[in-house]
Amino acid sequence: MHTIYDFLKFPAKGLTLIQTVPAMKAPLLIAMVCLILTSCEEENKPPVCHIKSPADNSIFRLGDVIEISVGASDEDGDIKEVTVYVNNSVVTGLQSTPYIVEVSTEAYGTGTYVIEAMAIDDGRLKASDEIEVRVNPLEVPYVYTGEISSISSVSVNSSGNILSDGGAQVIERGFCWGMEQDPTLLDSHVIASEVGEGLFEAFIYGLECSTNYYFRAYATNSVGTGYGESKAFTTGYLLVVTTSPVTEKTETTAQCGGTVIENCGIPILAKGICWGTAHDPDIAGMKTEEGGEAGSFVNTLTGLETGVLYYVRAYATVNEGRHMATRLI
Numbered sequence: 001m002h003t004i005y006d007f008l009k010f011p012a013k014g015l016t017l018i019q020t021v022p023a024m025k026a027p028l029l030i031a032m033v034c035l036i037l038t039s040c041e042e043e044n045k046p047p048v049c050h051i052k053s054p055a056d057n058s059i060f061r062l063g064d065v066i067e068i069s070v071g072a073s074d075e076d077g078d079i080k081e082v083t084v085y086v087n088n089s090v091v092t093g094l095q096s097t098p099y100i101v102e103v104s105t106e107a108y109g110t111g112t113y114v115i116e117a118m119a120i121d122d123g124r125l126k127a128s129d130e131i132e133v134r135v136n137p138l139e140v141p142y143v144y145t146g147e148i149s150s151i152s153s154v155s156v157n158s159s160g161n162i163l164s165d166g167g168a169q170v171i172e173r174g175f176c177w178g179m180e181q182d183p184t185l186l187d188s189h190v191i192a193s194e195v196g197e198g199l200f201e202a203f204i205y206g207l208e209c210s211t212n213y214y215f216r217a218y219a220t221n222s223v224g225t226g227y228g229e230s231k232a233f234t235t236g237y238l239l240v241v242t243t244s245p246v247t248e249k250t251e252t253t254a255q256c257g258g259t260v261i262e263n264c265g266i267p268i269l270a271k272g273i274c275w276g277t278a279h280d281p282d283i284a285g286m287k288t289e290e291g292g293e294a295g296s297f298v299n300t301l302t303g304l305e306t307g308v309l310y311y312v313r314a315y316a317t318v319n320e321g322r323h324m325a326t327r328l329i
Contacts, residue, residue: 044076044077044121044123044125045074045075045076045125046121046125046126046127047072047073047074047077047079047119047120047121047125047126047127048071048072048073048074048075048119048127049070049071049072049082049117049118049119049127049128049129050070050071050072050117050129051068051069051070051071051115051117051129051130051131052069052070052071053067053068053069054066054067054068054115054131054133055131056131056132056133057131057132057133057134058133058134059133059134059135059136060105060133060134060135060136061105061135061136061137061138061166061167061168062105062106062109062110062135062136062137062138062167063105063106063138063167063168064105064135064167065102065103065104065105066102066103066104066105066113066115066133067100067101067102067103068084068091068100068101068102068103068115068117069098069099069100070082070084070094070099070100070117070119070129071099072099072117072119072127074119074121074122077121077122077123078121078122079119079120079121079122080095080120080121080122081093081094081095081119081120082094082099082117082118082119082120083117083118083120084099084101084115084116084117085114085115085116085117085118086103086108086113086114086115086116087108087113087114088114088116091103099117105135108135109135110135110136110137111134111135112132112133112134112135113132113133113134113135114130114131114132115130115131115132115133116128116129116130117129117130136167137167138166138167138168138221138222138223139164139166139167139223139226140166140219140220140221140223140224140225140226141162141164141165141166141170141173141219141220141221141225141226142162142163142164142166142226143160143161143162143163143173143216143217143218143219143226143227143228144160144161144162144163144217144228144229145160145215145216145217145228145229145230145231146158146159146160146161146199146201146217147159147231148215148231148233150203151233151234151235151236152235152236153207153209153210153235153236153237153238153264154205154206154207154208154209154235155203155204155205155206155207155235156203156204156207156215156233156235157201157202157203157204158175158201158202158203158204158215158217159199159200159201159217160173160175160192160199160200160201160217160228161198161199161200161217162196162197162198162200162219163197164197165196165197165219165221166221166223166226167221168221168222168223169195169196169221169222170195170196170197170219170220170221171195171220171221171222172191172195172219172220173191173192173194173195173200173217173218173219173220174189174190174191174192174200174202174217174218175189175190175192175202175204175215175216175217175218176188176189176190176215176216176218176227177189177204177213177214177215177216178213178214179211179212179213179214180214181214181230181232182214182216182227182230183214183215183216183230184218184227185218185225188206189218190202190203190204190205200217207235208235209235209236209237209238209264209266210234210235210236210237210264210266211234211235212232212233212234213232213233213234213235214230214231214232215230215231215232215233216228216229216230216231237262237264237266237318238261238262238264239260239261239262239266239316239318240259240260240261240262241258241259241260241261241271241314241315241316242258242259242261242314243256243258243273243312243313243314244256244257244258244259244296244298244314246301246312250304251304251306252302252303252304252305252306253300253301253302253304254300254301254304255298255299255300255301256273256275256298256299256301256312256314257273257296257297257298257299257314258271258273258296258297258313258314258315259295259296259297259314260293260294260295260297260314260316261294262294262316262318266318266319267292267318267319268292268293268294268316268317268318269292269317269318269319270289270290270291270292270316270317271289271290271291271292271293271297271314271315271316271317272287272288272289272290272297272299272314272315273287273288273299273301273312273313273314273315274286274287274288274312274313274315275287275301275310275311275312275313276310276311277308277309277310277311278311279311280311280313281311281312281313282315283315283317286301286303287315288300288301292316292317292318
């Protein structure tokens with residue numbers, strides 16, 4: 001009977017087999033050796049596990065619900081279970097996809113959460129992933145006080161911006177004002193027409209003319225009311241000056257007057273008529289002057305020259321500036 005000389009080597013086990021066997025039994029021996037080699041070389045690989053969401057170092061507010069999503073797979077087997085932990089406490093064990101669980105922050109409070117996911121395959125091999133998230137307490141809204149515009153004697157337009165709702169929905173926003181710094185809702189206030197974050201505006205009415213005020217934006221959520229920086233503004237006043245027609249002209253004189261109207265009780269320091277040969281004369285040139293009271297008045301212009309064209313206008317001077325109206329002789 002013929003024989004063959006076999007030289008077989010088992011790298012995984014470090015074995016070498018040298019044997020002479022009958023030729024008719026060689027196929028059986030080779031098959032057995034292949035089976036041994038396969039069992040020696042193939043090993044169960046561990047699963048793969050990673051936390052898909054939330055992202056590491058995410059920030060939440062107390063009251064939020066954190067959705068934890070886990071990805072798990074096994075190249076040469078099946079995932080038997082995915083267990084989710086928060087701060088070393090088991091939240092749940094998941095036996096099938098999707099591996100998703102929701103965690104209420106009300107149950108764990110504020111602070112740092114260590115979230116761990118562990119996957120176990122059918123060969124009892126394990127893999128895990130771990131992240132940290134931060135849960136902050138709810139706060140009052142963070143508010144910015146904008147600028148004042150459209151200032152009149154009795155109203156202004158105010159602006160503000162809610163930069164953060166503090167983790168809770170803004171249920172009211174607006175502006176408060178008063179004559180003392182840092183006004184609150186106990187003082188006068190106006191509610192803006194819309195709620196939520198972002199820019200907002202509102203008109204403040206019922207002010208006194210020529211008066212200094214402080215105002216600031218505010219916003220309220222379930223925690224309380226947050227205020228922006230206090231800013232100051234001064235309301236305007238109404239001062240109207242009109243020039244009357246020139247009358248009783250002579251070679252060297254003429255009559256001219258005007259009317260002064262104001263609504264704020266601001267002292268009128270002086271009023272009168274100014275004139276000159278240039279357009280828009282002012283009180284630096286020739287002028288008349290009389291005491292300060294609102295109402296109509298008539299003055300005599302003197303020192304005029306025959307045949308010369310003059311420009312005239314009434315004026316009124318107050319402690320906060322002057323207003324003039326122009327009329328041509």
